[in-house]
Amino acid sequence: MAQPLTRIGLAGLAVMGQNLALNIADKGFPISVYNRTTSKVDETVERAKQEGNLPLYGFHDPEAFVNSIQKPRVIIMLVKAGAPVDQTIKTLSAYLEKGDCIIDGGNEWYENTERREKEVAELGLLYLGMGVSGGEEGARRGPSMMPGGSFEAYKYIEDILLKVAAQVPDSGPCVTYIGKGGSGNFVKMIHNGIEYGDMQLIAEAYDVLKSVGKLTNEELQSAFTEWNKGELLSFLIEITADIFGIKDDKGDGYLVDKVLDKTGMKGTGKWTVQQAAELSVPAPTIEASLDARFLSGLKDERVEAAKVFKSGGFGDILTDQQVDKKQLIDDVRKALYAAKICSYAQGMNLIRAKSAEKGWDLELGELARIWKGGCIIRAIFLDRIKQAYDRNPNLANLLVDPEFAKEIIERQTAWRRVVSLAVNSGISLPGMSASLAYFDSYRRERLPANLVQAQRDYFGAHTYERVDIEGSYHTEWFKLAKQSRI
Secondary structure, eight states: OOOOOBSEEEEOOSHHHHHHHHHHHHTTOOEEEEOSSHHHHHHHHHHHHHTTOOSEEEESSHHHHHHTBOSSOEEEEOOOSSHHHHHHHHHHHTTOOTTOEEEEOSOOOHHHHHHHHHHHHTTTOEEEEEEEESHHHHHHHOOEEEEEEOHHHHHHHHHHHHHHSOEETTTEESBOOOBSTTHHHHHHHHHHHHHHHHHHHHHHHHHIIIIITOOOHHHHHHHHHHHTTTTTOBHHHHHHHHHHTOBOTTSSSBGGGGSOSOOOOOSHHHHHHHHHHHHTOOOHHHHHHHHHHHHHTOHHHHHHHHHHHHHTTOOSSSOOOOOOHHHHHHHHHHHHHHHHHHHHHHHHHHHHHHHHHHTOOOOHHHHHHHTSSSSTTOBTTHHHHHHHHHHOTTOSOGGGSHHHHHHHHHHHHHHHHHHHHHHHHTOOOHHHHHHHHHHHHHTOSOOTHHHHHHHHHHHHOOOEEOSSSOSEEOOOHHHHHHHHHO
16 A cells, blocks of 8 residues: 655754654654665654654655655755755755755755755745754754745745744744744854853853852752742753763762863854854854853863963962852852843844844844743743833843843842952953943943044044034044154
8 A cells, every 4th residue: 555645754864853853743744754874764763663653754765755745845954054955955856846845954054045045946946944943852842943934835834833843831832934035044043152152151150159169069059950940040051950960970979070171063153253243243242152162172272371370370260269158159140140131132133133134024022932942042031032022122232121221230230249259260251251341331321432443543544423523534643643742
């Protein structure tokens, strides 16, 4: 008997692909799967049997895979960004027909998605670039998804995405049609940039509590568990508390202390910072988190530098200060929350700037809503961000929303105490310091930029504007300075 046609196909069965395929099948949608390395196909089919005889069908041959899907066919690709995506499109499009649709679910550079959308349109195919966040667990149980590109293609699979996405009570499935072109990939990229900032800020909170406050792993777990009951309630705080409790299975003590202090990365954080520079949008918290990863990679150099400075009387901690642990934990909680607001404000401003440049008409409140569940940056305070943009869709910056402004004012003294304590102890807090500098610069009516512009006019005749008279001015500073010296 012929196998009935499936509702959707998925090509690329690494961890994310396997789990998303099983999630789709679990929600009652028969799915065909394909992978160039056929052992992955068999592995996924076996998992589908073990996880409840799910309606998942494996194919070793791309033509048979494509022909097993009902028309108009929809195929999700989850393969490595770049050339592998182009190769997969080439393989599949040989068997696809006009009106069929390809969806790239990987972390792809948004302009590649826009190029591919145009290329496949010439073959009569539709295309979506869809950011998927949540890691392997999210992909299996319910991720946050950010599809952008052809609206017609989105409508083909809206019913599937609404069921497969993470479900949040009171705000619905964590998926929405993002917008045209590469907007889905761009939004996912900025999500990852915010994630870089978030993770760095948490690492800095840990460093201060451990290095200056001398908290044990048990005390750290207790503090983070407590924080996860309040305004910091989030996936990243929750998993951080978990990490502090895991004992080393290959020796004594806790596993976190045996992990090499060298952070990897896949590129989305770097792309975010490059876009910030392109768009002239300040994103210092996200930039600091990227630099922190680069510095962590210089492990061998840091080991040698530590020897040099120790011989000169510089220890790891400059001053061994006596601190009130309870007060420090409370101060760090407040500092972390305030700095986190700055990181999200920067990310949202990047999205708004790109949306204006490209004419995407992105809704920032709706993005906050779909990040409330499934994704890595899911957090209770995304509710507050959504409310801020609901109150004022043209909000210039989250910092000036009345609710967030009030919270930062209440926490800024503790925030300054933490940064000062760290500076005096020789502990670097690049993310928290950058966030504080961002806040202090943004809230000041006048900055020392007048001097920088005067310098530019002095050596390069770049002109300047005045605060008291309209127009553009140039002064021959050198001549005036020379005369004044005579």
